[in-house]
Amino acid sequence: MAEALVVRGVSKRFGGLRAVADFSFSVNEGETVALIGPNGAGKTTSFNLITGYYRPDAGSITAFGRELVGLPPYEICTLGLARTFQVARPFGQMTVLANVMTGAFLRDRRPHIARERAREAIRFVGLADKENALAADLTTIDERRLEMARALATEPKLLLLDEVMAGLNPSEIDQAVGLVGQLAQRGLTIVIVEHVMRAIMAVARHIVVLDHGQKIAEGTPRTVVGNPEVIRAYLGTGYAHPHPHATD
Amino acid sequence: MVPIKTIAIVLAATILIALPLVVKNAFALDICIRVLLFAFIGVAWNLMGGYAKQLSLGHAAFFGLGAYTSTLLLIRLGISPWIGIVAGGVVAMLVSLPIGWLCFRLRGPYFAIATIAVAQVLMLLFLKLRDFAWGAEGTTLPNLGNAPLMMQFGGKAGYYWLALVLLALALAITYRIERSWMGYYLVAVGEDEDAAEAIGVNAPRIKRDVYLISAFLTALAGTFYVQYIYFIDPNTAFSFNVSVEAALVSIVGGIGTLWGPVLGTILLEPTSALLQSTLGSGRGGVQLTVYALILMAVILWRPTGLLGIFTDTYQRIARRG
Amino acid sequence: MFSTVAQAVINGLLIGGIYALVSIGVTLIFGVVKVVNFAQGEFVMIGMYISFFLATKLGVDPLLSLAISMPALFLIGVLLQETLIRRVLGLGDMPQIFLTFALSLLLMNVALLLFTANYQTVHTAYSDASFQVGPVYVSVAKLIAFVVAMLLSGALWLFLHATDMGKAMRAAAQNRDVAMLMGINPNRVFSVAVGLALALAGAAGSLLMPFYPAYPTVGQVFTLMAFVAVILGTLGNVTGALIAGLMMGIAESLGIQFVGADSGLIVVFLMLLVTLAVRPSGLFGGWSR
């Protein structure tokens, strides 16, 4: 299987703080990989490094065979990598449709085509009835849906989802898990940062664990959850039983 | 619905075009010209400041460059301002590239203050160009009487129509942009630049492009202005007031809307002219005090601009009907 | 040559103290409340008129009138925050900038109505006095103004680092939520910040009065200088504004001496633009640490 994304030896410091250190992992095409770790482990920083918002101090990042380091975010998106933000960032003064159309314009500049494709994405995430609502008026889950639709409208090959389930109630989480699953079925490669373990177990076949900017474990959900290193990172030393759900 | 709208537009256009044939009072026409001119500058500013929310307080830089380019061509080489006006626009576009390169790395208040500094530096430079551009003394334009080919008109009607054409041009450009991908990209950049880049919006480039357009249009206004007031000096051409007025009319009317700057100018310019003529001969300071109070009231009461009132009302009526 | 340079540096440094006071006010408001105050110079003007009237009507020395102008402007600041600025918080840059801009226009013209455009000066024994250090002349009034300005800046620094309210302000500057977690009402923090900023402007006015005439539009040039200084010193950074204010005074003075008397501002603006080209977030990055 071809590799969609390869992160090799990436490091990033902010002043005295080492945010990510010598981090490597890779994602195969069509695979769903979860990136987990306690708060401040460097997950979001990794996303920002991959999508061009930060420039790594060392290391290389390639996607579909192209080096990404040094490229601005919009070019990385053009290459087929789309992301969502930890805190949703809709364009508040635009309608839902306009938000998603803005994403769709990347592949076709004609408004009627963009509108059609945007509607498709909106339908897919289940926002069709709020197409004309102002984005600023949406609820949290709808904001997440919107952000996903907007990312999908850019027709990505690789989707990076940053905590799309945080703050959702259990039934909403189920819906979100369903969505991610459908995307994976469509053949999309997905990297997901998530705290909700139940969701991770449901969507990811491969998990990468970060702590203090370093990769401490990697593997299938089951092996990772049982890894004592991972348990210590989440709960501190002294805890015998893994109880990842409480870490949100 | 569509025919009614078309009829309304044709009717409005006819009235606007025929206005100078009916209104003979020079002062009234002067106010109309000022409204058209500042609405034009406002619309040009709004493309960048309103849609893309790049708060420029230095648009006087382009106004002044346009004014000086055409005046220098006219007086030094005898070239008609009709050519000069385009040349001024091109010069402004070229200068907007390095300014944009420098300023667009900055956001929010940094950007605003940097643009003030750029306009000020240009003004100070033109003050130093004593031999080439008349320095601080400035110059008056040669009085050619009624010479339409040299952009000088006997009466006010000529200036009125020219200003009307300029405004129509800026509105048409804005209308086209607003409805195209570029409009969406501009608003997205204005709302959240990072989020826009995440979905493939080349923010630096879109900002540069809209700055080029905005600079070009603002420079046209500069040429028109000098032709209209017959005089140029660095303090006039690069006046901070021009930069502020461009932004103010948009904010009062409603930024990021097609008609906002127009509405803002229609409200502000005659108000200030009327305050001027009724209170101006009294003790100094009254009219600007009143003007400032009006501004504060609008900003506090309707920070999104007054256009909202009209569109809300329109929608309410439409819904009822 | 040496004496010329030394004199230029001293001249610049002394007036830089006033720039610093005004700039610290602008940066404090921006840091805490996130509003750029275009009317800061007008509060310097108000401070000047307070000192002027106290001096001419009651015979109070302008320096002593600090004790009145500073509290008076502090109150005006609290009022300004509570009645105006508070209502445009969270509305984005534009309504904020234009509200303070309109306020500046209003204050200038009300002053014109009340006090006319006449220049008003106060003559004290030390107004035009000076002493010599080697070849360098030092104006007594300007030296006093500089020293007091530095003392006030120091006091503000202490306040920000040693009191709960000050710490809350620094916290608010970094993260609004953190400030709220500290259990301090953010509205109070904002009011005190704006009050302090205006008190500094008032102090600048009183300090200027012995050697500088008051008139309605006197504030504009100080606002301009303060803007450049706060950006050079990184918006929101108090120490940065202090150092940048002093630097601006010196740069302007050297510019006038060695480039041309009409080039002081060009030098200052070019310094700003070059700094922004190299370091877009100013020289000092981040809140005062």
Next chain:
Amino acid sequence: MKRRHFLATTTAGAVATAGFGTPLLGRAAETINIGGLYPTTGSLALIGQGCVNAAKLAVQMVNDAGGIKSLGGAKLNLITSDVQSDPTVTRTETDRLISSNKLAAIHGCYASALTLIASEVAERAKVPLITGSSSDQLNKGRTFTFTPFARASQFAQAQLRMSHLVSEKPKVAVIFENTAFGTATSNGLKEQAPGENVEIVMFEPYSAGFTDASPLINKVKSSGANMLFSVSYLNDLILIVRTMKQLGANMPINGGSGGFVQPEFYKNVGKEAEGLLGVAHWNHDIDADAQRVSAAFQKQYGEFIFEYAGGLVAQTFMLADAMERAKSSDPQKVRDALATLDVSRGYAAMAPGGKVKFGPDGKNVYGHPVGVQWQHGDLASVFPSQEARKPLMKA
């Protein structure tokens, strides 16, 4: 003469009060509108306000003396407008004044840049404009613009000649604000200095409205000059003079025109102003008429009438004279009458030299400035000798 004036006025008054349907002269005593454009807000507000005060006083004087007799004692009516020290407003206001009032003539605007704009508008509207502004540009290609007082180039010459009063070998530092007024005046100084045997050792424009004059004065000190020419408006000049003292720069100062000849200057600078020299296009001691005007002004506003304002009173009388001779308030006819104005007595001739007659360029052929000096809180005319009303005070 005086007596007949008196009779004429009382007759006209009696006619009016008696309520005859047709006045004796067969025409209703109309009011004649004169426009006055001055900046009463903005940076020049102080001076603009003084001009408006003087213009009102002048109109009152003309009216009290019986108005325009050839028009049945028509009264002058002053319509002023604030041009805000702003070119756009000047353009609009000139237009407005002309188009919404039937004006016989306009005067204004103090600042050269504003006057140039008003003049362009007036030329096109064919309304005469009379002004004390000194820019030589006002005398180029204009037919409706009249300048009864000294031009910027003449100011320079007078200033240079005065330097010989205080030094055998004048070495002059020239500092000037980089505005229209500053550059126009200083260019004249530079061009004429060699001819007047004056060495210019420093020639430096500065940005008007600075916060600190010390760097500039520092530069003056190190220039080796034995005299300073400062072409400045009021505030800068106050700072310059006070800073000279602070930095121990002791040399004679010629403050030129502008801010230097304002009573406000002395009030702000105090005793440091004593003995300082300047140049003016008008001064309140040049003749008995001027002294009378100044006394009236002082009574109302508490200070002597300054250069520009005093000249404005003379200008109003020149307009009245023109209307008297034109027997009309039609702007074209008033212009034609102004073009043939030739006075050597009365308030209309209240100018240095005591004579006014316009050449084809609208310039007073007799126009020249007076050198003035601050003496005991008053501004005294001291140069040239035929204009000197007080001897030069040695510092």
